[in-house]
Each structure stands twice: as structure tokens, then as C-alpha cells.
Amino acid sequence: MDIFTIGFLVIALVLFLYSLKKDKTRTVEAMKKSRGMMGNMMSEIVAIIFLIGLVLHFVPPETISEVMGAGNTAWSTFLAAVAGSVTLIPAFVAFPLVGSLVDAGASIIPGVAFLTTLTMVGAVTFPLEKQEFGTKFALTRNLLSFSFALLIAVLMGVIL
Amino acid sequence: MKVLDFAKKNKLLLAVALAYVVLALMAPTRAAGALSNSVYYLKEMVQVLPAIFFLTVVIEVLVPKETIIRSFGEKSGFKGYLLALLLGSISAGPIYAAFPISKTLLNKGASVANVVIILSSWAVVKLPMLANEVKFLGPDFMLVRWVLTVLAIFAMAALTGLLVKNKDLSIEKTSGQSLVIAPEYCIGCSICVKMAPDYYEMQDNKAIVRRLPETAEEAAALEPTVAKCPGKAITLYPEVIRK
Numbered sequence: 001m002d003i004f005t006i007g008f009l010v011i012a013l014v015l016f017l018y019s020l021k022k023d024k025t026r027t028v029e030a031m032k033k034s035r036g037m038m039g040n041m042m043s044e045i046v047a048i049i050f051l052i053g054l055v056l057h058f059v060p061p062e063t064i065s066e067v068m069g070a071g072n073t074a075w076s077t078f079l080a081a082v083a084g085s086v087t088l089i090p091a092f093v094a095f096p097l098v099g100s101l102v103d104a105g106a107s108i109i110p111g112v113a114f115l116t117t118l119t120m121v122g123a124v125t126f127p128l129e130k131q132e133f134g135t136k137f138a139l140t141r142n143l144l145s146f147s148f149a150l151l152i153a154v155l156m157g158v159i160l
Numbered sequence: 161m162k163v164l165d166f167a168k169k170n171k172l173l174l175a176v177a178l179a180y181v182v183l184a185l186m187a188p189t190r191a192a193g194a195l196s197n198s199v200y201y202l203k204e205m206v207q208v209l210p211a212i213f214f215l216t217v218v219i220e221v222l223v224p225k226e227t228i229i230r231s232f233g234e235k236s237g238f239k240g241y242l243l244a245l246l247l248g249s250i251s252a253g254p255i256y257a258a259f260p261i262s263k264t265l266l267n268k269g270a271s272v273a274n275v276v277i278i279l280s281s282w283a284v285v286k287l288p289m290l291a292n293e294v295k296f297l298g299p300d301f302m303l304v305r306w307v308l309t310v311l312a313i314f315a316m317a318a319l320t321g322l323l324v325k326n327k328d329l330s331i332e333k334t335s336g337q338s339l340v341i342a343p344e345y346c347i348g349c350s351i352c353v354k355m356a357p358d359y360y361e362m363q364d365n366k367a368i369v370r371r372l373p374e375t376a377e378e379a380a381a382l383e384p385t386v387a388k389c390p391g392k393a394i395t396l397y398p399e400v401i402r403k
Contacts, residue, residue, distance in 0.1 A: 001207055002288060008211050009211040013211075019217065019218050019221045019222050031213075033392055034213055034260065036392025036393075037264075040344075041260065043173045049198050050195075051172075053194040054176070091286070095295070095296040127172050133259075137329055141316070156304060160301065160304060
């Protein structure tokens with residue numbers, strides 16, 4: 001566990017104990033409600049986790065790296081954005097991956113598109129987002145994120 | 161019927177399980193590889209979800225509805241944007257961990273725009289990630305990308321706020337109703353109908369509200385049905401009556 005996750009858990013736990021002390025009945029009630037809400041998400045979350053494993057196996061970082069280094073910048077940017085949308089790879093893998101490409105002389109635009117859609121667009125988490133917030137919300141948020149990721153990538157290419 | 165309901169509720173999980181079974185039969189080493197990839201994410205989930213659970217409880221109990229509306233509601237303005245950005249940035253975990261928190265906030269009166277900011281910044285703006293980015297891509301790269309991303313998140317929030325209204329969301333609809341049953345959580349057990357047939361009835365194997373409680377006493381009398389509901393699908397809003 002990294003320090004941030006531990007800190008997050010400690011803060012949550014301290015607040016929770018305070019809430020328990022302040023109003024036990026309401027806290028127990030809220031716990032039941034949260035359990036119901038999160039219980040409803042659990043099946044999807046577990047499914048997402050194993051789906052990520054599958055996607056990563058068939059679209060490994062090496063493949064993504066090849067796509068981003070490919071000749072035509074516009075095309076490789078689009079493909080990189082799609083790759084970022086369908087995969088969820090940890091930051092400590094993604095940054096060195098893009099870093100090594102940029103060091104090797106590739107354009108940064110596909111790399112930025114990939115990094116941004118990787119975190120903001122979730123094709124894998126889409127079913128859960130749809131279930132919890134409605135189709136219109138999930139669709140709007142993901143499509144906008146995809147478009148803005150491309151925009152950010154192009155702007156980065158112009159600025160840097 | 162029960163099997164069918166289970167399948168319907170867990171269709172993604174079943175589809176993924178099926179994919180693994182097919183893959184295991186055709187290429188066992190590939191299935192094992194995919195499975196071992198998932199372990200990292202499974203660990204991440206186990207580490208983060210307890211904190212998320214505690215936080216949703218804390219928001220529910222300690223933060224008054226008025227505070228949420230003032231800080232994250234429709235009229236919170238740019239300050240609401242900044243607060244949402246801060247909340248998303250200091251939290252830990254993958255984007256799905258942001259869903260329970262966002263839902264709790266939405267139910268307590270946060271605006272769509274601010275929820276978009278929380279969800280987006282939750283995934284993108286992370287201190288350990290920014291440090292990683294500086295290490296591999298340099299401070300200029302990180303800074304420019306951070307500024308552009310934050311601007312994009314604000315623009316997306318404003319746009320989504322215009323396009324998606326609260327009524328489009330599949331959250332509990334508090335607007336004016338003192339008693340709400342979330343159809344997606346109702347498992348059709350009919351316990352509530354048996355306990356209070358005046359207020360609930362069954363329709364297409366789901367419980368629906370037949371009559372709304374009109375006094376605080378009526379609402380209080382319905383509390384046992386809320387507690388007994390196995391899917392936690394029923395919510396009472398006594399504050400709607402008092403107004």
C-alpha cells in the first residue's frame with residue numbers, strides 16, 4: 001500500500017469513528033444504505049477487474065507502444081486515444097511507456113492522447129457508470145472526455 | 161425465475177466469466193496470463209473500497225444536506241468547481257471508487273457539473289501520478305498537461321451540466337416525493353407490500369409506490385418497511401413532508 005492510500009483510509013476511518021460516536025443510530029443506518037449501494041456495484045466492479053486482465057492480455061503495453069510510435073501522427077493519435085479508452089493500466093506503467101517513446105523521438109501528441117483517455121475515458125467501467133448515473137450522463141461524459149483528450153493532445157503538441 | 165434475475169443483475173460478470181472459460185479451454189496459458197494481470201487491480205480494489213465505504217457513511221451522517229447544496233449544488237458556481245476539483249484530487253483509488261461517493265453527493269443535492277469534476281479529477285489529477293509524470297516526462301510536460309486537463313475538466317463539467325439534467329440521472333428522485341423505490345434495486349420480494357399494502361403495490365414483479373405518506377406520522381410508520389427491504393431500494397424523505 002502506498003502512503004496516499006494509507007492516508008486516505010486513515011482519514012476515512014477517523015471520520016467514521018467520529019460519526020459513530022456522534023450519532024450511532026444514524027451511522028448504522030447509513031452503513032446499511034452504503035452496503036446496499038456498494039453491494040449493487042460489487043458484481044460489476046469484480047467483472048471490470050477481470051475484464052481489465054483480459055483486455056491487457058490481448059492489448060499489452062508493447063502493442064500500445066507500437067501503435068503510438070507509428071508513422072502518421074493523426075492516425076496514431078486517434079488509435080492511441082482509443083487504446084487509452086479501452087485499457088486501464090497503472091500510472092507507473094503508462095508514464096515510463098510514453099516517456100521511452102518520447103525519448104526515442106516519437107511525437108508527444110499520441111502519447112498525451114493516450115495518457116489522458118487512459119484516466120478519463122472508461123470503456124470498461126462504462127456499464128457501471130451507466131447503471132449508476134444513467135445512459136445520458138455516462139455517454140456525455142465519456143464522449144466529451146474523449147474529444148477533450150484529443151484537443152489537449154493537439155494543444156500540447158503546439159505548446160511544447 | 162430466480163436464476164434469470166441473478167443472470168440479469170450480473171450479466172457483465174457472467175459474460176466475463178464465460179470469456180475466461182472459453183479462453184481457458186482454447187488457450188489455458190493465455191487465460192492464466194489474463195488472470196494474473198487482474199491480481200494487481202484486485203489488490204487495489206481491496207485496499208480502496210473500505211475507505212470509500214466509510215466515506216459514504218461519513219458524508220451521509222455528518223454532512224448536512226444544506227452544506228452539500230451550498231458547496232456542490234447548482235448555485236455553488238466557480239467555488240463549487242474548485243471544491244469539487246480539490247475533493248477529486250486528494251482522494252485515492254481508481255475511477256469506479258469515485259462512483260459511490262459521487263452518488264451519495266448527488267442524492268444530497270450536488271449538481272451534475274460538480275459530479276463530472278469529481279469523477280474526472282478523481283481519475284486524472286493525483287499527486288503520486290503527477291510525481292511519476294515529472295520523473296518520466298519532465299516538469300514542463302506535467303505542468304502543461306495538468307493546466308490543460310483542469311481547463312478541459314471545467315469545460316466538460318459546464319457542458320455536461322447543460323446537456324444532462326438531474327432527471328436524466330438514474331438516482332433517487334427526491335423532487336417532491338416523500339417515498340421512493342429505486343426499481344433497479346428492488347428484487348420484487350413484496351415484503352413491503354405485505355407490511356403496508358396501503359402504500360406499496362406490485363407491478364411487473366417490482367414494488368411501486370401506491371400512495372405517498374402525507375404526514376410525519378405516516379412516514380414514521382413506514383420506516384420498518386425501509387429497514388426490512390433486502391435490496392435497500394426504499395427511501396423515505398420525511399423532510400419533503402415537513403415543507
